[in-house]
Amino acid sequence: xxxxxxxxxxxxxxxxxxxxxxxxxxxxxxxxxxxxxxxxxxxxxxxxxxxxxxxxxxxxxxxxxxxxxxxxxxxxxxxxxxxxxxxxxxxxxxxxxxxxxxxxxxxxxxxxxxxxxxxxxxxxxxxxxxxxxxxxxxxxxxxxxxxxxxxxxxxxxxxxxxxxxxxxxxxxxxxxxxxxxxxxxxxxxxxxxxxxxxxxxxxxxxxxxxxxxxxxxxxxxxxxxxxxxxxxxxxxxxxxxxxxxxxxxxxxxxxxxxxxxxxxxxxxxxxxxxxxxxxxxxxxxxxxxxxxxxxxxxxxxxxxxxxxxxxxxxxxxxxxxxxxxxxxxxxxxxxxxxxxxxxxxxxxxxxxxxxxx
Amino acid sequence: xxxxxxxxxxxxxxxxxxxxxxxxxxxxxxxxxxxxxxxxxxxxxxxxxxxxxxxxxxxxxxxxxxxxxxxxxxxxxxxxxxxxxxxxxxxxxxxxxxxxxxxxxxxxxxxxxxxxxxxxxxxxxxxxxxxxxxxxxxxxxxxxxxxxxxxxxxxxxxxxxxxxxxxxxxxxxxxxxxxxxxxxxxxxxxxxxxxxxxxxxxxxxxxxxxxxxxxxxxxxxxxxxxxxxxxxxxxxxxxxxxxxxxxxxxxxxxxxxxxxxxxxxxxxxxxxxxxxxxxxxxxxxxxxxxxxxxxxxxxxxxxxxxxxxxxxxxxxxxxxxxxxxxxxxxxxxxxxxxxxxxxxxxxxxxxxxxxxxxxxxxxxxxxxxxxxxxxxxxxxxxxxxxxxxxxx
Numbered sequence: 001x002x003x004x005x006x007x008x009x010x011x012x013x014x015x016x017x018x019x020x021x022x023x024x025x026x027x028x029x030x031x032x033x034x035x036x037x038x039x040x041x042x043x044x045x046x047x048x049x050x051x052x053x054x055x056x057x058x059x060x061x062x063x064x065x066x067x068x069x070x071x072x073x074x075x076x077x078x079x080x081x082x083x084x085x086x087x088x089x090x091x092x093x094x095x096x097x098x099x100x101x102x103x104x105x106x107x108x109x110x111x112x113x114x115x116x117x118x119x120x121x122x123x124x125x126x127x128x129x130x131x132x133x134x135x136x137x138x139x140x141x142x143x144x145x146x147x148x149x150x151x152x153x154x155x156x157x158x159x160x161x162x163x164x165x166x167x168x169x170x171x172x173x174x175x176x177x178x179x180x181x182x183x184x185x186x187x188x189x190x191x192x193x194x195x196x197x198x199x200x201x202x203x204x205x206x207x208x209x210x211x212x213x214x215x216x217x218x219x220x221x222x223x224x225x226x227x228x229x230x231x232x233x234x235x236x237x238x239x240x241x242x243x244x245x246x247x248x249x250x251x252x253x254x255x256x257x258x259x260x261x262x263x264x265x266x267x268x269x270x271x272x273x274x275x276x277x278x279x280x281x282x283x284x285x286x287x288x289x290x291x292x293x294x295x296x297x298x299x300x301x302x303x304x305x306x307x308x309x310x311x312x313x314x315x316x317x318x319x320x321x322x323x324x325x326x327x328x329x330x331x332x333x334x335x336x337x338x339x340x341x342x343x344x345x346x347x348x349x350x351x352x353x354x355x356x357x
Numbered sequence: 358x359x360x361x362x363x364x365x366x367x368x369x370x371x372x373x374x375x376x377x378x379x380x381x382x383x384x385x386x387x388x389x390x391x392x393x394x395x396x397x398x399x400x401x402x403x404x405x406x407x408x409x410x411x412x413x414x415x416x417x418x419x420x421x422x423x424x425x426x427x428x429x430x431x432x433x434x435x436x437x438x439x440x441x442x443x444x445x446x447x448x449x450x451x452x453x454x455x456x457x458x459x460x461x462x463x464x465x466x467x468x469x470x471x472x473x474x475x476x477x478x479x480x481x482x483x484x485x486x487x488x489x490x491x492x493x494x495x496x497x498x499x500x501x502x503x504x505x506x507x508x509x510x511x512x513x514x515x516x517x518x519x520x521x522x523x524x525x526x527x528x529x530x531x532x533x534x535x536x537x538x539x540x541x542x543x544x545x546x547x548x549x550x551x552x553x554x555x556x557x558x559x560x561x562x563x564x565x566x567x568x569x570x571x572x573x574x575x576x577x578x579x580x581x582x583x584x585x586x587x588x589x590x591x592x593x594x595x596x597x598x599x600x601x602x603x604x605x606x607x608x609x610x611x612x613x614x615x616x617x618x619x620x621x622x623x624x625x626x627x628x629x630x631x632x633x634x635x636x637x638x639x640x641x642x643x644x645x646x647x648x649x650x651x652x653x654x655x656x657x658x659x660x661x662x663x664x665x666x667x668x669x670x671x672x673x674x675x676x677x678x679x680x681x682x683x684x685x686x687x688x689x690x691x692x693x694x695x696x697x698x699x700x701x702x703x704x705x706x707x708x709x710x711x712x713x714x715x716x717x718x719x720x721x722x723x724x725x726x727x728x729x730x731x732x733x734x735x736x737x738x739x740x741x742x743x744x745x746x747x748x749x
Contacts, residue, residue: 061641064645066641066644066645089647090647093645093646093647096645097645097646098642098645100641100642101638102638105637105638106638106639106641106642107639107642108639108643108660109402109639109661110401110660110661111656112401119643119646119648119656120647123646123647123648123652124647153401153402166642169646173646
């Protein structure tokens with residue numbers, strides 16, 4: 001790991017102002033992303049999971065400067081993304097592209113596929129017209145479409161095909177880094193698998209680096225080298241994919257995993273039901289952000305924001321996990337088992353209390 | 358259209374395609390299920406909108422009607438007039454009818470030879486060799502035709518006598534001027550008022566709305582407040598005031614004022630569309646590709662915002678026509694000799710027994726306004742994306 005990471009994000013904050021009244025005074029801010037740090041080595045994939053509204057989409061858009069981050073730094077291949085502007089930023093943009101969730105909204109309905117694909121090439125003055133055509137044809141073929149698609153309009157394609165066009169639009173610029181913002185969530189399950197396979201193939205062939213954003217844990221597991229779990233604008237847990245799926249340490253991660261349906265009974269987990277809704281990111285709770293919904297919350301959770309606890313490259317922000325790790329002597333598997341046990345017990349207690357009253 | 362399957366290497370990371378276990382026919386390749394080759398040909402948005410527009414027969418009739426008006430306006434001197442469309446005089450060919458568009462387009466030789474606007478007799482007397490192609494109806498829009506001006510024909514009747522007849526299709530007015538000729542030549546004004554004023558209004562409205570919606574912040578506050586202020590100005594009163602101040606008011610002043618005050622609705626609608634589309638994912642994708650604000654506004658947002666904006670522009674044309682007619686009716690319209698439909702109505706105020714001065718121009722105004730409204734309504738339906746999805 002002597003090579004520096006392709007993407008390095010440190011202490012990223014993206015807040016959206018909340019304005020009110022005639023003069024549109026700023027009355028507060030939605031802290032969509034509130035202090036997130038991570039790095040993605042070249043050729044690897046970071047999976048980003050969390051509920052809707054937790055800020056994962058904003059993380060992706062902030063890196064590409066599609067929304068302006070409030071604070072923090074983003075480095076891409078050594079250059080400071082947030083400090084560049086004008087032509088320099090444009091050159092950077094060619095190297096990092098994005099695929100959106102909704103293939104119906106991400107393609108301009110008034111443009112042919114050719115115009116959609118060619119736009120980036122024209123902006124960056126890539127190649128001659130004939131060369132551009134060849135590049136577009138190659139990009140379409142890489143995504144499993146043919147050049148016959150060029151003359152058509154987006155509405156003539158199915159959802160899966162549109163998503164391929166959106167991927168081809170990103171690929172035609174030959175980027176190094178792709179933000180995949182829930183690229184399969186809007187697709188039918190059968191087509192989801194096709195597109196996930198396509199993305200895996202493309203990474204293999206082209207040495208691409210992905211930030212894969214999704215709320216679907218099983219999809220993330222297949223594609224990611226590392227996985228980060230996000231809750232209310234922050235990372236709660238971040239580890240290598242295999243490690244995280246084997247030994248989840250944060251109660252929120254455990255609850256998320258318990259919601260994934262499993263066919264294999266050995267991997268089936270006890271369902272953990274979280275109470276209540278995600279609090280508003282405009283007024284995040286004090287202490288640990290997860291404490292109002294956490295079955296294990298104690299008084300320390302309500303008061304102290306949990307710092308990062310590290311064990312074998314596994315990063316977790318939780319007082320209870322830190323305590324369990326301490327007891328297990330840093331063994332993540334044992335700590336994860338202990339936490340799962342605690343959660344199951346608290347769940348039983350809640351159920352019993354509910355039945356008694 | 359065949360889809361090539363993906364390279365087969367790197368199986369380990371593949372997710373089994375759903376249904377692959379039980380239905381081997383599906384396979385786990387990348388075949389896509391859509392059949393875009395079934396579409397006969399590619400249709401863009403406007404082709405698609407036109408296809409839906411065409412289904413409404415009334416709207417098509419309205420388009421044909423407006424098309425007919427355009428033709429009438431362009432060919433007015435050939436339809437009704439007293440100047441030859443083409444004539445040969447002293448060995449050369451002239452088109453004196455162009456004088457109806459602009460006075461100085463009438464060849465100077467006829468002024469020099471003292472024709473004084475009466476061609477048939479003068480042509481025959483001053484050059485026996487001459488010939489001429491005459492308009493369909495030998496009637497003048499600005500003066501009464503005298504007796505024997507066309508050999509053997511009597512003078513136009515005047516006042517109550519001028520009811521519609523074979524010679525005067527729509528009758529004549531107080532002064533004996535043929536109403537049909539007046540209306541044919543007035544078509545130009547009826548069309549220009551709508552198109553010019555809404556051209557101005559559309560340009561201002563789209564620019565203001567686009568800037569406000571896209572830029573946001575203080576630009577938006579500024580443009581929105583200007584829009585609200587302009588919205589408060591009563592157009593009719595402003596026109597009357599300006600006409601009172603200007604020394605030589607023309608129809609162009611009226612159009613300019615209608616345009617300068619009529620853009621508010623368009624601006625608000627455009628602003629809303631820009632606001633909505635600014636956050637659309639395809640706009641974000643364009644920004645990610647490096648597109649600048651001008652490119653995004655012109656290539657991505659405007660084409661998508663234009664269809665809903667066209668609808669109020671069409672209705673605006675209708676109300677501009679109506680406004681001009683009201684002005685002319687009140688006597689503040691186009692100054693003579695240019696006659697607009699509204700000013701013919703004004704002539705009828707003195708003598709209501711001359712019903713033909715009310716019925717014909719009134720019907721023309723009514724039909725024109727109705728046509729624009731029908732077109733606007735059909736346009737709205739044809740370009741509304743919600744209805745579009747439902748009807749497929």
